[in-house]
Amino acid sequence: MxxxxxxxxxxxxxxxxxxxxxxxxxxxxxxxxxxEEATAGSSGSPPPGVPxxxxxxxxxxxxxxxxxxxRLTPAQRELVGRVLKExx
Amino acid sequence: MYHSFxxxxxxxxxxxxxxxxxxxxxxxxHSTGTPVFCTIVPPHVLDKLARAEDPALYRPARRTxxxxxxxxxxxxxxxVRGCAARTAGEAADTPERTIxxxxxxxxxxxxxxxxxxxxPTDDATVNRAYTGLGATxxxxxxxxxxxxxxxxxxxxxxxxxxxxxxxxxxxxxERMVFGDGDGEIFLxxxxxxxxxxxxxxxxxxQYTANLEYFGQSGALNESVSDVFGSLxxxxxxxxxxxxxxxxxGAGLLAPRVTGEALRSMKAPGTAYDDDVLGKDPQPATMDDxxxxxxxxxxxxxxxxIPNHAFYLAxxxxxxxxxxxxxxxxxxxxxxxxxxxxxxxxxFARLTVGAARDRFGTGAEExxxxxxxxxxxxxxxxxx
Numbered sequence: 001m002x003x004x005x006x007x008x009x010x011x012x013x014x015x016x017x018x019x020x021x022x023x024x025x026x027x028x029x030x031x032x033x034x035x036e037e038a039t040a041g042s043s044g045s046p047p048p049g050v051p052x053x054x055x056x057x058x059x060x061x062x063x064x065x066x067x068x069x070x071r072l073t074p075a076q077r078e079l080v081g082r083v084l085k086e087x088x
Numbered sequence: 089m090y091h092s093f094x095x096x097x098x099x100x101x102x103x104x105x106x107x108x109x110x111x112x113x114x115x116x117x118h119s120t121g122t123p124v125f126c127t128i129v130p131p132h133v134l135d136k137l138a139r140a141e142d143p144a145l146y147r148p149a150r151r152t153x154x155x156x157x158x159x160x161x162x163x164x165x166x167x168v169r170g171c172a173a174r175t176a177g178e179a180a181d182t183p184e185r186t187i188x189x190x191x192x193x194x195x196x197x198x199x200x201x202x203x204x205x206x207x208p209t210d211d212a213t214v215n216r217a218y219t220g221l222g223a224t225x226x227x228x229x230x231x232x233x234x235x236x237x238x239x240x241x242x243x244x245x246x247x248x249x250x251x252x253x254x255x256x257x258x259x260x261x262e263r264m265v266f267g268d269g270d271g272e273i274f275l276x277x278x279x280x281x282x283x284x285x286x287x288x289x290x291x292x293x294q295y296t297a298n299l300e301y302f303g304q305s306g307a308l309n310e311s312v313s314d315v316f317g318s319l320x321x322x323x324x325x326x327x328x329x330x331x332x333x334x335x336x337g338a339g340l341l342a343p344r345v346t347g348e349a350l351r352s353m354k355a356p357g358t359a360y361d362d363d364v365l366g367k368d369p370q371p372a373t374m375d376d377x378x379x380x381x382x383x384x385x386x387x388x389x390x391x392x393i394p395n396h397a398f399y400l401a402x403x404x405x406x407x408x409x410x411x412x413x414x415x416x417x418x419x420x421x422x423x424x425x426x427x428x429x430x431x432x433x434x435f436a437r438l439t440v441g442a443a444r445d446r447f448g449t450g451a452e453e454x455x456x457x458x459x460x461x462x463x464x465x466x467x468x469x470x471x
Contacts (some may be wrong), residue, residue: 010256011283011337012274012350013388014365022331049384051290051301051309052258054266068262077194 001032005083006057009049018087035060038069038075047071056080110390134277181224183236189451190250190265197263198247213278217246217266220320221283227285227316227323231410232418237291241424248278251447257283259290262282272342273463279339280349285320286313286336297426304431305386311394315417318353319410329402329409335359353399356392370397374432393463394432400459401439405452412452416442436460436467 003007011014022028034054039058042065049068056067057078183204189211190198201214208215221244230274245263254267257277264287266277275281290313293299299309314336314337322332324334336359337350347360347368356370370392371377377393380386402413420426426438439460443452460467 008382009384009388011258011286011388012256013369013383013386014381043146049301050258050260051294051313052256052287054258055262055384056254068200069256069258070194070265 001026001035002059002061003031003035003083003087004059005080005087006059007054007080007084008057009029009053011052016084018084020083020087034075034079038073038079039063039065042067042076052062058083142204153418163210164442180181180235181229183222184241185218185221185225186243186245187217187221188245188263190247192249192252192268194251194254195264196247196250196260196265197245198250202374211248213248213268213276215279216276217248217284218279220281221246221288221428223281223324224285224316224320227320227410231323231414231468234418234422237288238295242295246276246284257287259287261294264288264291267361269342273297273345273418274460275340275342277340279361280321280337281324282314282317282321282336282338283340284317286317289313289316292316293421296422297420299426299430300402300428301384301387303385303387304390305429306384306432307390308394308432308435309389309396310391311423312417314351314395315398315414316392319414322408323409326408328407329413330406332409334399341365348426351388351392351395353392353395357398370395371435393465394435397436397459397463397465401455402424404459412447413455415456416452416456419446433465433467436465437469440467440469 001022002019003022005017005026007016020031025031030040039060042058044065046055046057046066047068050070055069056072056076058065058067058076067080072080101459112152119160127154129243159313184206185202187202188196188198189201190196202209202210202218202328208218212259213469219297225236225244228236232421236244247265248265248268250265255277259265259268264284266287267274269277271276290309293309293312299305299312301309301367317336318334320331321327325332333349334354335349335352338348340350341347341360345360345365346362347365351368351370352359356372357368357376359370361367369378369389371390372392374393374397378386378389380389383389398413398417402409403418406413416439420435420438423442425441426435428436436456439454440456443456447453
């Protein structure tokens with residue numbers, strides 16, 4: 001499973017991208033469960049954001065969904081947090 | 089890497105179709121018989137094309153990027169009006185501040201840790217937020233006669249310690265929210281008072297011109313927040329225009345980052361140049377306007393242009409920047425003529441009119457015409 005995160009906006013307006021390829025990783029099932037929980041019910045069109053808030057574009061195996069601060073579910077926060085931290 | 093694709097339909101006669109030269113665009117016929125163009129171009133290709141030297145390549149690509157972003161993100165970001173406002177009769181001359189602590193969770197509002205009139209806490213972040221809200225309230229009240237962000241004494245709420253290593257601050261329509269930064273790139277977002285002022289000014293804009301947070305109106309929304317954010321710092325330090333640093337976010341970057349701030353109104357594009365952060369992308373003039381679909385059409389990038397115009401006008405006029413240039417900007421923001429979807433030129437023209445209304449024909453009007461001209465905008469309103 002390939003998980004890509006693009007974060008735009010924010011006070012600084014600086015874009016960040018990172019991705020994680022879970023194939024061959026021992027924690028792949030954990031990533032899959034998290035990605036499925038995070039993206040369940042998410043829409044392909046961006047939700048309304050707030051001034052200076054981050055906007056997230058998350059692509060899981062080719063399917064792209066959009067989220068915006070501060071309205072992320074705990075699973076969504078964990079997913080973008082982990083990808084931006086551990087991804088390349 | 090970026091692998092999603094954008095698909096947009098563009099009607100005949102639209103500017104995108106007029107000079108469409110992108111090979112991936114193909115002509116189609118709509119069921120109504122109206123010719124349309126369907127573009128299926130990966131955004132990263134558009135991004136690259138948009139940076140091409142050849143106008144035949146960059147023009148349609150830039151327009152497509154902007155249109156694509158506009159359609160995807162037509163957001164009603166700043167639409168919360170009138171919430172929690174006290175009635176006019178109650179409007180106070182003192183702020184009513186409440187600081188909450190999110191305790192490193194991303195849950196709002198968090199636990200109340202300091203209310204109006206209470207003594208400082210042991211937490212410097214809480215105290216900085218409290219003091220910064222007070223400084224912002226004071227500038228708007230004493231210099232512009234505005235009671236709080238809605239003009240009717242709206243309580244000022246802020247949440248600090250939002251999230252874990254969270255490198256951002258934002259206005260959520262009702263409160264200011266500040267992260268602690270990761271310590272590697274960003275420090276605590278309450279450190280620069282202009283950042284606090286910037287967020288609060290988003291509230292003022294929401295209750296007044298309500299500038300749409302996209303494209304040029306979005307860049308104006310951002311610029312107005314930078315302008316008043318900087319003025320709040322200058323006011324707190326009692327600085328004249330020639331003594332101010334005209335920086336946004338000075339002291340926010342971690343020591344290892346090569347840069348002095350996030351934005352420079354004096355010299356947009358020079359605030360930082362770092363291995364990790366990259367280079368400050370802000371333009372100072374319309375010649376370098378950045379066409380992009382990211383960041384709501386580059387609202388934090390192209391704000392450099394009106395920011396620089398304000399700096400030029402304020403330094404030309406001299407003295408305290410809030411007294412003349414700041415007053416003119418405030419008059420435009422609150423005067424009722426600034427449309428929510430205004431572009432830079434509309435704003436520029438209104439500043440010239442506002443300068444004449446308040447100061448008559450003279451140095452102020454001339455300083456503004458000159459400042460806007462130097463950033464590549466025509467501000468003459470033929471009045």
